[in-house]
Amino acid sequence: MKWYILCFSTLIGFSGFSQKSVINGQVQSDGKGVAFANVYIQSIAQGTAADASGNFTLRNIPFGEYNLRVSSIGYETYIMNLQVSSAEVVLMIELKEDKATLDEVVVTGTMKEVSRSESPVPVEIITPQLFKKNPTPNLFEAIGMINGVRPQLNCNVCNTGDIHINGMEGPYTMMLIDGMPIVSALSTVYGLSGIPNSMVERVEIVKGPASSLYGSEAMGGIVNVITKEVDKAPLLSTDLMGTSWQELNLDLALKQTIGKTQGLLGINYFHYQNPIDNNDDNFTDMTLQKRLSVFNKWNFKRNAQKEATVALRYVYEDRWGGEMHWDKAWRGSDKVYGESIYTKRIELISKYQWPLKEKVYTQLSYNWHNQDSWYGNTPYEAKQQVAFLQTFWDKSLSDQHSLLLGASFRYTYYDDNTPATASADGLDNDPSNTPLPGLFIQDEWRLSDHHKLLVGYRYDYDQVHGSINSPRLAYKFSHNKRHILRTSFGTGFRVVNLFTEDHAALTGAREVVITEALSPERSINGNINYEIKFPADSWYLGLDVTGFYSYFTNKIVGDFDSDPNKIIYDNLDGHAISRGVSLNMDFSFNVPFKLMAGVSFMDVYQVEEDDNGTESKIQQLHAPKWSGTFTGTYTFPSYWELDLTGQWNGPMRLPILPHDYRPEYSPWFAVVNIQLTKKVSQKLELYGGLKNIFNFVPKDPIMRPFDPFDRQADDPINNPNGYTFDPSYNYASMQGIRGFLGVRYRVLD
Structure with a gap:
């Protein structure tokens, strides 16, 4: 029973x-x-x-x-x-909107807040959530997570670098903070170091010329660092990370409230004082650094929700690299080689909305940069001041037309001890004073629910080069939310700034030679972008494909080959081309796994005509034809997360010396990182992992490191090929595999 x-x-x-x-x-x-x-x-x-x-x-x-x-x-x-x-x-x-994803509000493409999917100009985004998957002590390294964007180290001793977009050198990339040209020219090399990650809301990247809105320098693309809105920021956020190389990075942000005024204080401190020479060339593999950055942003509450913000940043950095037994007693001497750089920098940014019925804004920025450097026994002292004022009117004429009309004025003061500011006879110092007024207009025309057209034009006047015209045209077609087609055409220009031309030479190894008065560079650009989404029952795939083509005239070219002791700058007798295709892929699955990957093919070269009319094609330095990025994330139960991130590059042309025994092209290589994160609570997060898990480092990055002052350069017995000291043969960091641990703590209001 x-x-x-x-x-x-x-x-x-x-x-x-x-x-x-x-x-x-x-x-x-x-x-x-x-x-x-x-x-x-x-x-x-x-x-x-x-x-x-x-x-x-x-x-x-x-x-x-x-x-x-x-x-x-x-x-x-x-x-x-x-x-x-x-x-x-x-x-x-x-569902709640996630500001950490790729469809948030963007402003860089059109200077207006608009949903990324609605923007007629393709904009790529990197967020603090992506930063956390590969934690870095500065934005310079973090930006390398964007496909087609490459942080390029230009010197193996001082580890200075710039940002390359689609293979174009750093001077073609305009760096903005909250839409202001605060990081440019002299500070392009150092400006991204020290921006506290805790202050960053997102980084927006536009590839291709955008001079119709942003003027000079926006030829290759724009990197716009958007800082956090004060009222939406946490009360406190901290991020402390250390590595097995004894690097220490502290990032802190604290919200302040005084009456109706709210402020956000951000502090970044980076400390690395552990000389390492793993490749036994008697030179530091990584530059030693002490850096302090303080960023304070204030938001003033006004009637009718009108905007008023002021931000101030101070940066101090002391960095040196060189022979292992160098110390400050040898600074500027010809006994022990070292490159020592002291940098002081102040930045001011402000935005004010006028108390009118119309949307009228005034933005201003000012930066002061002082640099005291020695490259061996070669001094480099420079001062730069840049003031920028811009007023624009954002007017909706109808449901179909959205107008942007504005005027800007940029003033640059620059002085140094190089040929950049020498008088015409070369006998006296002649600091440059460069005013650059401009007018711009843009109409965003909604033709229908599926079609949008953007037309823009900018006029600038340079005291040397005269009138400069920059038109722009963009078109967006969206059949539905799954298919978006964008195409654009525009021009770019760059007024000559000699610092960006000669900084690569500031190593004590080469002399800068400027053959004639340089003319402004011009470019014509076209690109087409197609975005498609494939949803399925158990997975999602998003594809973003872009084809681009840029044609440059008057390109400023540095000749590294004619004389190993010189870099000779001149306008190109010919033209230059940057063309290629990039593909971004976004996978998500019903299992807790996400994958983002991108691949780019680029062909960047210049065509030069000699005295006999014969044309020759020269591949661009540091511009690999193939490159890519990837980020894979798997989420485990109990709030554990595993991230695998990396960047890979195909062969790129490198600056070699005559009869150089080193290959002219780098090998295929990848830098891969792994990280495990544990979310202990809503406030506390622990993380750790390995950087560069395959331990890739370049070979022979410095020519003749045992003779940095070229004492034996003319010795036919010990140096039959006439090699000279040169640290510019660079294509990746010299830091090999290393571990890291960190802790994040956040307190909401």
């Missing part, structure tokens, strides 16, 4: 378990359906994708208790405990 009761009870239990349910629901955000959201129950491996209106259906779900996971690009992942005990379950799921 007991056996019969047991069997009967078991059959009843199985019968109950075998009951199935249908789950119908809608995924919404702010009252609107979220198209193609992923809905998944991991324990039974069943899921689906919502339709264009956010509606979804899950069939044949056994009765029971589950965790339902809902995710969509642009929104925070939603997890709910779901009890299924009836034939039909109806759900209404509300």
